[in-house]
Amino acid sequence: MTTPAARPLDQRVRDTLDRLERDVDAWFATADPAGSPYLMPLSYLWDGRTLLISTAGTNPTARFLEATGTVRIAIGHTRDVVLIHADVREKIPAAEIPDEVGDAFAAKAGFEPRAQGGGYSYFRLVPRHVQAWREANELAGRDLMADGKWLTGDDAPSEAEPRCTSGT
Amino acid sequence: MTTPAARPLDQRVRDTLDRLERDVDAWFATADPAGSPYLMPLSYLWDGRTLLISTAGTNPTARFLEATGTVRIAIGHTRDVVLIHADVREKIPAAEIPDEVGDAFAAKAGFEPRAQGGGYSYFRLVPRHVQAWREANELAGRDLMADGKWLTGDDAPSEAEPRCTSGT
Numbered sequence: 323m324t325t326p327a328a329r330p331l332d333q334r335v336r337d338t339l340d341r342l343e344r345d346v347d348a349w350f351a352t353a354d355p356a357g358s359p360y361l362m363p364l365s366y367l368w369d370g371r372t373l374l375i376s377t378a379g380t381n382p383t384a385r386f387l388e389a390t391g392t393v394r395i396a397i398g399h400t401r402d403v404v405l406i407h408a409d410v411r412e413k414i415p416a417a418e419i420p421d422e423v424g425d426a427f428a429a430k431a432g433f434e435p436r437a438q439g440g441g442y443s444y445f446r447l448v449p450r451h452v453q454a455w456r457e458a459n460e461l462a463g464r465d466l467m468a469d470g471k472w473l474t475g476d477d478a479p480s481e482a483e484p485r486c487t488s489g490t
Numbered sequence: 491m492t493t494p495a496a497r498p499l500d501q502r503v504r505d506t507l508d509r510l511e512r513d514v515d516a517w518f519a520t521a522d523p524a525g526s527p528y529l530m531p532l533s534y535l536w537d538g539r540t541l542l543i544s545t546a547g548t549n550p551t552a553r554f555l556e557a558t559g560t561v562r563i564a565i566g567h568t569r570d571v572v573l574i575h576a577d578v579r580e581k582i583p584a585a586e587i588p589d590e591v592g593d594a595f596a597a598k599a600g601f602e603p604r605a606q607g608g609g610y611s612y613f614r615l616v617p618r619h620v621q622a623w624r625e626a627n628e629l630a631g632r633d634l635m636a637d638g639k640w641l642t643g644d645d646a647p648s649e650a651e652p653r654c655t656s657g658t
Contacts, residue, residue, distance in 0.1 A: 354525060355525040356523070357525055357554070357557065358560055359554075360527075360562060361564055362573075390525045393527060394519070394529035396529055396531075403531060
């Protein structure tokens with residue numbers, strides 16, 4: 323098999339925004355404040371700047387988001403990676419979500435947190451750092467967002483690491 | 491679309507063992523001891539009881555595995571989930587791995603940690619808890635292993651939760 327040529331930065335950003343818009347689920351990695359990791363697939367809604375998710379307040383994901391304020395998100399599969407480091411901007415009880423936002427979430431996720439009896443909240447997550455790569459030849463230039471800002475062709479490319487999917 | 495019937499326990503165990511054997515990569519979620527999550531795709535080798543991975547000792551995954559001794563692993567995609575909670579059994583410097591194990595890892599992963607200049611180690615991970623589900627109708631019975639033991643048809647099924655992929 324021939325590995326396709328590495329995508330330039332602007333194409334990776336476009337591909338990543340497309341995935342954020344179209345994909346329904348992603349992996350959400352959180353941790354309790356003592357360092358025990360947690361991992362769960364969740365549906366999300368992307369509004370162009372933030373990801374909105376919803377889960378029961380008693381679930382580990384909700385508790386750990388509240389406790390630590392930070393999450394790692396993986397969209398796609400292990401050979402077409404979009405990896406996001408995000409902060410929790412706000413927690414919104416299900417009853418307090420604006421109607422149009424709640425409707426948009428339910429339509430995308432196929433799931434209605436407002437009908438779950440009051441125990442659900444939404445969390446708005448703000449990407450701080452975004453990376454995307456497919457094979458080893460895309461490790462150089464995998465940084466797409468730093469400090470909350472999408473990079474452009476004028477930004478210095480990230481350095482390659484010695485190894486692809488087993489590298490970190 | 492019609493959701494396929496929920497798979498019985500023995501079929502889920504077979505499917506899960508098949509994925510463990512055939513899949514090359516998985517998502518590995520770790521956390522630093524202060525509760526900051528980390529998520530990375532890595533190649534692994536399954537020997538029937540444990541997963542073997544390898545990464546540079548300076549990488550977050552290696553440091554957090556050493557510090558906390560615990561990891562969450564996701565194989566497959568978000569609508570065909572295999573979710574594993576595993577403990578670190580041992581860390582093996584690349585130079586000390588038995589030849590046949592190192593060879594088997596390199597053949598499966600397509601990556602040779604022993605050729606990386608000495609900074610790589612292997613980690614042997616022992617599953618403690620395993621779950622598998624596809625759609626909401628498979629949330630009941632999603633527990634396949636508890637306390638390190640594969641469940642059988644004689645074990646009580648796990649209870650359903652109110653919601654599929656957005657449930658937790």
